[in-house]
Amino acid sequence: MTGAITKAILAAFLGLTCALQLPAADLLLDAKVTWGIRLIDQGKGIIERNSGDNSYLIKKDSAAGMIFLVAEKPLPLETGKAYELSVKFKTGGNAKASIMFSIDGRKSFPKSAPVNTNNKTVFKKVSFTAQPGESGGTAVIVLSGGIGSLDVEMVDFHEMNANDQNNLLANPEIEWGYRQGDGGSGKMNILDNQQYELDKNVASGYLFLVNEKDLPITPGKNYRVAVTFTVSDNKCNGSLMLSMPGGKRTPFPTSSSLSPTDKPASVTLDFTVGQDEKLLRTHFVLKGIGKAVISRVELKEVTEAEIAAEAQKKKSEEF
Numbered sequence: 001m002t003g004a005i006t007k008a009i010l011a012a013f014l015g016l017t018c019a020l021q022l023p024a025a026d027l028l029l030d031a032k033v034t035w036g037i038r039l040i041d042q043g044k045g046i047i048e049r050n051s052g053d054n055s056y057l058i059k060k061d062s063a064a065g066m067i068f069l070v071a072e073k074p075l076p077l078e079t080g081k082a083y084e085l086s087v088k089f090k091t092g093g094n095a096k097a098s099i100m101f102s103i104d105g106r107k108s109f110p111k112s113a114p115v116n117t118n119n120k121t122v123f124k125k126v127s128f129t130a131q132p133g134e135s136g137g138t139a140v141i142v143l144s145g146g147i148g149s150l151d152v153e154m155v156d157f158h159e160m161n162a163n164d165q166n167n168l169l170a171n172p173e174i175e176w177g178y179r180q181g182d183g184g185s186g187k188m189n190i191l192d193n194q195q196y197e198l199d200k201n202v203a204s205g206y207l208f209l210v211n212e213k214d215l216p217i218t219p220g221k222n223y224r225v226a227v228t229f230t231v232s233d234n235k236c237n238g239s240l241m242l243s244m245p246g247g248k249r250t251p252f253p254t255s256s257s258l259s260p261t262d263k264p265a266s267v268t269l270d271f272t273v274g275q276d277e278k279l280l281r282t283h284f285v286l287k288g289i290g291k292a293v294i295s296r297v298e299l300k301e302v303t304e305a306e307i308a309a310e311a312q313k314k315k316s317e318e319f
Helices: 001-013 162-166 304-317
Strands: 037-042 045-049 056-060 064-070 082-103 124-129 134-161 174-180 188-191 195-200 206-211 223-230 236-243 267-271 279-288 290-301
Touching: 037 045, 045 174, 174 188, 195 206, 195 267, 195 279, 223 279, 223 304, 236 267, 236 290, 267 304, 279 290
Parallel strands: none
Antiparallel strands: 037 064, 045 056, 056 134, 064 134, 082 124, 082 134, 174 206, 188 195, 195 290, 206 279, 223 267, 223 290, 236 279
Protein backbone atom coordinates (compact mmCIF):
# COMPACT_ATOMS: atom_id res chain seq x y z
CA MET A 1 0.00 0.00 0.00
CA THR A 2 1.51 3.32 -1.07
CA GLY A 3 1.90 6.32 1.17
CA ALA A 4 -0.56 8.26 -0.98
CA ILE A 5 -3.23 5.60 -0.56
CA THR A 6 -2.60 5.47 3.17
CA LYS A 7 -3.05 9.23 3.49
CA ALA A 8 -6.22 9.09 1.41
CA ILE A 9 -7.65 6.39 3.65
CA LEU A 10 -6.87 8.38 6.76
CA ALA A 11 -8.35 11.55 5.36
CA ALA A 12 -11.54 9.82 4.26
CA PHE A 13 -12.08 7.63 7.31
CA LEU A 14 -10.52 9.31 10.30
CA GLY A 15 -11.46 12.88 9.47
CA LEU A 16 -14.92 12.08 10.81
CA THR A 17 -15.43 13.74 14.17
CA CYS A 18 -18.20 11.57 15.62
CA ALA A 19 -16.88 8.32 17.13
CA LEU A 20 -19.15 5.39 17.89
CA GLN A 21 -19.46 3.82 21.29
CA LEU A 22 -17.53 0.54 21.30
CA PRO A 23 -19.92 -2.24 20.20
CA ALA A 24 -19.93 -5.41 22.27
CA ALA A 25 -20.96 -7.81 19.51
CA ASP A 26 -20.97 -8.39 15.74
CA LEU A 27 -20.60 -5.00 14.05
CA LEU A 28 -22.55 -6.24 11.04
CA LEU A 29 -25.60 -6.53 13.30
CA ASP A 30 -25.10 -3.17 15.03
CA ALA A 31 -27.58 -0.60 13.69
CA LYS A 32 -25.20 2.25 14.62
CA VAL A 33 -22.47 0.93 12.31
CA THR A 34 -22.91 1.53 8.59
CA TRP A 35 -20.60 0.02 5.97
CA GLY A 36 -19.44 1.21 2.59
CA ILE A 37 -16.90 0.33 -0.09
CA ARG A 38 -13.96 2.21 -1.56
CA LEU A 39 -12.45 1.38 -4.96
CA ILE A 40 -8.65 1.75 -4.78
CA ASP A 41 -6.07 1.80 -7.60
CA GLN A 42 -8.64 1.09 -10.36
CA GLY A 43 -10.31 -1.71 -8.46
CA LYS A 44 -13.81 -2.42 -9.75
CA GLY A 45 -16.70 -4.31 -8.20
CA ILE A 46 -20.01 -4.25 -6.37
CA ILE A 47 -21.29 -4.93 -2.87
CA GLU A 48 -24.42 -6.84 -1.87
CA ARG A 49 -25.95 -7.30 1.57
CA ASN A 50 -27.78 -10.45 2.63
CA SER A 51 -30.89 -9.28 4.49
CA GLY A 52 -31.21 -12.67 6.16
CA ASP A 53 -27.98 -12.59 8.18
CA ASN A 54 -26.59 -9.09 7.37
CA SER A 55 -23.45 -10.55 5.79
CA TYR A 56 -21.77 -8.69 2.91
CA LEU A 57 -20.79 -10.13 -0.46
CA ILE A 58 -18.23 -8.14 -2.47
CA LYS A 59 -17.59 -9.06 -6.08
CA LYS A 60 -14.30 -7.87 -7.59
CA ASP A 61 -14.53 -7.56 -11.38
CA SER A 62 -11.00 -6.33 -12.08
CA ALA A 63 -7.63 -8.04 -11.82
CA ALA A 64 -6.06 -4.75 -10.77
CA GLY A 65 -6.59 -2.68 -7.67
CA MET A 66 -8.37 -3.28 -4.37
CA ILE A 67 -11.79 -2.91 -2.80
CA PHE A 68 -12.19 -1.81 0.83
CA LEU A 69 -15.20 -2.62 3.00
CA VAL A 70 -15.08 0.01 5.76
CA ALA A 71 -16.98 1.04 8.86
CA GLU A 72 -18.11 4.59 8.05
CA LYS A 73 -17.45 6.01 11.53
CA PRO A 74 -14.35 5.53 13.70
CA LEU A 75 -14.36 3.17 16.68
CA PRO A 76 -13.14 4.70 19.96
CA LEU A 77 -9.78 3.87 21.53
CA GLU A 78 -8.32 4.59 24.96
CA THR A 79 -4.58 4.99 25.48
CA GLY A 80 -2.89 1.94 26.96
CA LYS A 81 -5.76 -0.49 26.36
CA ALA A 82 -5.45 -3.56 24.14
CA TYR A 83 -7.98 -4.21 21.36
CA GLU A 84 -8.76 -6.94 18.86
CA LEU A 85 -10.44 -6.83 15.46
CA SER A 86 -11.62 -10.22 14.21
CA VAL A 87 -13.39 -11.03 10.96
CA LYS A 88 -15.03 -14.24 9.75
CA PHE A 89 -14.95 -14.48 5.95
CA LYS A 90 -14.29 -16.56 2.85
CA THR A 91 -12.98 -15.70 -0.61
CA GLY A 92 -13.65 -17.17 -4.05
CA GLY A 93 -11.93 -17.03 -7.41
CA ASN A 94 -8.48 -15.43 -7.50
CA ALA A 95 -9.20 -12.77 -4.88
CA LYS A 96 -7.42 -12.44 -1.55
CA ALA A 97 -8.64 -10.78 1.63
CA SER A 98 -7.00 -9.24 4.68
CA ILE A 99 -8.14 -7.15 7.63
CA MET A 100 -6.72 -3.86 8.85
CA PHE A 101 -7.36 -1.31 11.58
CA SER A 102 -6.33 2.16 10.39
CA ILE A 103 -5.24 4.67 13.05
CA ASP A 104 -4.46 8.29 12.31
CA GLY A 105 -0.76 9.07 12.74
CA ARG A 106 0.60 5.53 12.52
CA LYS A 107 3.14 4.71 9.84
CA SER A 108 2.09 1.05 9.92
CA PHE A 109 -1.41 -0.22 10.70
CA PRO A 110 -2.28 -3.47 12.48
CA LYS A 111 -3.13 -5.84 9.63
CA SER A 112 -3.22 -9.48 8.59
CA ALA A 113 -1.61 -11.10 5.55
CA PRO A 114 -3.80 -11.45 2.42
CA VAL A 115 -5.21 -14.97 1.96
CA ASN A 116 -7.25 -16.82 -0.65
CA THR A 117 -9.47 -19.21 1.31
CA ASN A 118 -10.82 -21.16 -1.72
CA ASN A 119 -14.41 -20.77 -0.48
CA LYS A 120 -13.49 -22.03 2.99
CA THR A 121 -14.58 -19.88 5.96
CA VAL A 122 -11.71 -18.61 8.11
CA PHE A 123 -11.34 -16.38 11.16
CA LYS A 124 -8.62 -13.70 10.96
CA LYS A 125 -7.64 -11.36 13.80
CA VAL A 126 -5.37 -8.41 14.51
CA SER A 127 -4.63 -7.06 17.97
CA PHE A 128 -2.87 -3.89 19.14
CA THR A 129 -2.47 -1.48 22.05
CA ALA A 130 -3.63 2.11 21.68
CA GLN A 131 -0.72 4.55 21.92
CA PRO A 132 -0.77 8.07 23.45
CA GLY A 133 -2.89 10.41 21.35
CA GLU A 134 -4.82 7.64 19.60
CA SER A 135 -8.53 8.15 20.24
CA GLY A 136 -10.13 6.28 17.35
CA GLY A 137 -9.60 4.09 14.31
CA THR A 138 -11.38 2.41 11.43
CA ALA A 139 -12.08 -1.26 10.69
CA VAL A 140 -11.19 -2.11 7.09
CA ILE A 141 -11.57 -5.41 5.21
CA VAL A 142 -9.39 -5.42 2.08
CA LEU A 143 -10.16 -7.40 -1.08
CA SER A 144 -7.11 -7.62 -3.35
CA GLY A 145 -5.57 -10.01 -5.86
CA GLY A 146 -7.42 -11.01 -9.01
CA ILE A 147 -11.07 -11.31 -10.00
CA GLY A 148 -13.14 -13.00 -7.32
CA SER A 149 -15.40 -12.53 -4.33
CA LEU A 150 -15.38 -11.90 -0.58
CA ASP A 151 -18.16 -13.02 1.76
CA VAL A 152 -17.89 -11.21 5.13
CA GLU A 153 -19.91 -13.14 7.72
CA MET A 154 -18.96 -11.47 11.02
CA VAL A 155 -16.92 -8.50 12.28
CA ASP A 156 -16.07 -8.11 15.96
CA PHE A 157 -14.10 -5.35 17.67
CA HIS A 158 -13.59 -5.37 21.41
CA GLU A 159 -11.26 -4.41 24.22
CA MET A 160 -9.12 -7.35 25.26
CA ASN A 161 -9.09 -8.38 28.91
CA ALA A 162 -6.45 -10.48 30.67
CA ASN A 163 -8.30 -13.67 29.79
CA ASP A 164 -8.27 -12.77 26.08
CA GLN A 165 -4.54 -12.08 26.14
CA ASN A 166 -3.76 -15.41 27.83
CA ASN A 167 -6.00 -17.40 25.47
CA LEU A 168 -4.01 -18.77 22.53
CA LEU A 169 -7.21 -19.07 20.47
CA ALA A 170 -7.50 -15.27 20.64
CA ASN A 171 -3.90 -14.71 19.47
CA PRO A 172 -3.97 -13.51 15.84
CA GLU A 173 -0.43 -14.82 15.30
CA ILE A 174 -1.45 -18.44 15.95
CA GLU A 175 -3.26 -20.43 13.27
CA TRP A 176 -5.26 -23.54 14.20
CA GLY A 177 -6.00 -26.62 12.14
CA TYR A 178 -7.10 -30.20 12.56
CA ARG A 179 -5.71 -33.66 11.92
CA GLN A 180 -7.31 -37.11 11.54
CA GLY A 181 -5.57 -40.18 13.00
CA ASP A 182 -5.96 -43.97 13.14
CA GLY A 183 -9.05 -44.02 10.97
CA GLY A 184 -10.68 -41.01 12.56
CA SER A 185 -12.83 -38.86 10.29
CA GLY A 186 -14.47 -35.47 10.70
CA LYS A 187 -14.04 -31.75 10.23
CA MET A 188 -13.22 -28.50 12.04
CA ASN A 189 -15.58 -25.53 12.13
CA ILE A 190 -14.65 -21.99 13.14
CA LEU A 191 -17.24 -20.50 15.47
CA ASP A 192 -17.78 -16.94 16.71
CA ASN A 193 -16.00 -15.58 19.79
CA GLN A 194 -12.69 -17.34 19.07
CA GLN A 195 -14.05 -20.84 19.49
CA TYR A 196 -13.41 -23.96 17.41
CA GLU A 197 -15.59 -27.02 16.89
CA LEU A 198 -14.39 -30.53 16.08
CA ASP A 199 -17.08 -32.73 14.52
CA LYS A 200 -16.13 -36.45 14.51
CA ASN A 201 -18.40 -38.80 12.57
CA VAL A 202 -16.90 -42.27 13.19
CA ALA A 203 -16.24 -44.16 16.42
CA SER A 204 -12.70 -45.23 15.52
CA GLY A 205 -9.58 -43.13 15.62
CA TYR A 206 -8.99 -39.55 16.66
CA LEU A 207 -9.59 -35.95 15.62
CA PHE A 208 -7.00 -33.37 16.75
CA LEU A 209 -7.07 -29.57 17.09
CA VAL A 210 -3.46 -28.36 16.73
CA ASN A 211 -1.52 -25.09 16.51
CA GLU A 212 -0.10 -24.93 12.98
CA LYS A 213 3.05 -23.07 14.03
CA ASP A 214 5.03 -24.52 16.93
CA LEU A 215 5.20 -22.42 20.10
CA PRO A 216 8.58 -21.43 21.59
CA ILE A 217 9.45 -22.84 25.03
CA THR A 218 12.59 -22.52 27.16
CA PRO A 219 14.63 -25.54 28.36
CA GLY A 220 14.52 -26.00 32.13
CA LYS A 221 11.33 -23.99 32.69
CA ASN A 222 8.00 -25.36 33.90
CA TYR A 223 4.82 -24.84 31.90
CA ARG A 224 1.13 -25.62 32.12
CA VAL A 225 -1.15 -26.19 29.13
CA ALA A 226 -4.91 -26.11 29.72
CA VAL A 227 -7.70 -26.64 27.19
CA THR A 228 -11.31 -25.73 28.06
CA PHE A 229 -14.11 -27.41 26.13
CA THR A 230 -17.52 -29.05 26.07
CA VAL A 231 -18.75 -32.13 24.18
CA SER A 232 -22.13 -32.81 22.59
CA ASP A 233 -22.80 -36.01 24.57
CA ASN A 234 -21.07 -38.78 26.50
CA LYS A 235 -20.42 -40.80 23.35
CA CYS A 236 -17.27 -38.74 22.89
CA ASN A 237 -14.52 -37.38 25.11
CA GLY A 238 -11.61 -34.99 24.96
CA SER A 239 -8.04 -35.10 26.22
CA LEU A 240 -4.77 -33.21 25.80
CA MET A 241 -1.52 -34.43 24.26
CA LEU A 242 1.73 -32.49 23.89
CA SER A 243 4.61 -32.98 21.48
CA MET A 244 7.97 -31.24 21.35
CA PRO A 245 9.16 -31.17 17.70
CA GLY A 246 12.92 -31.62 17.52
CA GLY A 247 13.10 -33.21 20.97
CA LYS A 248 13.51 -36.88 21.82
CA ARG A 249 10.79 -37.20 24.48
CA THR A 250 8.64 -40.33 24.25
CA PRO A 251 5.94 -41.10 25.01
CA PHE A 252 4.25 -37.73 24.58
CA PRO A 253 2.61 -36.27 27.72
CA THR A 254 -1.11 -37.12 27.70
CA SER A 255 -3.91 -36.09 30.07
CA SER A 256 -6.90 -38.08 31.23
CA SER A 257 -10.13 -37.84 29.21
CA LEU A 258 -13.24 -35.83 30.09
CA SER A 259 -16.79 -35.66 28.71
CA PRO A 260 -18.18 -32.31 29.95
CA THR A 261 -21.69 -31.93 28.51
CA ASP A 262 -23.35 -29.53 30.96
CA LYS A 263 -20.65 -26.89 31.41
CA PRO A 264 -17.08 -26.30 30.19
CA ALA A 265 -14.24 -28.23 31.83
CA SER A 266 -10.48 -28.20 31.35
CA VAL A 267 -7.85 -30.84 30.69
CA THR A 268 -4.38 -29.76 31.88
CA LEU A 269 -0.78 -30.91 31.69
CA ASP A 270 2.22 -29.60 33.61
CA PHE A 271 5.71 -30.33 32.29
CA THR A 272 9.34 -29.33 32.60
CA VAL A 273 11.07 -28.56 29.32
CA GLY A 274 13.99 -30.83 28.47
CA GLN A 275 17.33 -29.49 27.31
CA ASP A 276 16.67 -30.66 23.75
CA GLU A 277 13.17 -29.15 23.62
CA LYS A 278 12.58 -25.66 22.24
CA LEU A 279 9.19 -25.97 20.53
CA LEU A 280 5.72 -27.07 21.62
CA ARG A 281 2.74 -28.38 19.68
CA THR A 282 -0.55 -28.82 21.53
CA HIS A 283 -3.07 -31.48 20.50
CA PHE A 284 -6.64 -31.45 21.76
CA VAL A 285 -7.78 -35.02 21.11
CA LEU A 286 -11.42 -35.95 20.40
CA LYS A 287 -12.39 -39.64 20.59
CA GLY A 288 -15.73 -41.34 19.92
CA ILE A 289 -18.61 -39.95 17.85
CA GLY A 290 -19.76 -36.39 18.49
CA LYS A 291 -18.72 -32.77 18.64
CA ALA A 292 -16.41 -30.77 20.90
CA VAL A 293 -16.39 -26.97 21.21
CA ILE A 294 -12.98 -25.69 22.32
CA SER A 295 -13.28 -22.26 23.92
CA ARG A 296 -9.82 -21.73 25.39
CA VAL A 297 -6.21 -22.92 25.08
CA GLU A 298 -3.76 -21.50 27.59
CA LEU A 299 0.01 -21.85 27.91
CA LYS A 300 1.73 -20.30 30.90
CA GLU A 301 4.90 -20.66 32.94
CA VAL A 302 4.34 -22.13 36.44
CA THR A 303 6.36 -22.70 39.61
CA GLU A 304 7.21 -26.00 41.28
CA ALA A 305 4.73 -25.11 44.03
CA GLU A 306 1.94 -24.59 41.47
CA ILE A 307 2.75 -27.94 39.87
CA ALA A 308 2.62 -29.68 43.27
CA ALA A 309 -0.71 -28.03 44.09
CA GLU A 310 -2.22 -29.10 40.77
CA ALA A 311 -0.99 -32.68 41.26
CA GLN A 312 -2.56 -32.78 44.73
CA LYS A 313 -5.82 -31.40 43.32
CA LYS A 314 -5.99 -34.10 40.65
CA LYS A 315 -5.17 -36.78 43.21
CA SER A 316 -7.97 -35.65 45.51
CA GLU A 317 -10.44 -35.61 42.60
CA GLU A 318 -9.73 -39.29 41.95
CA PHE A 319 -11.23 -40.28 45.31
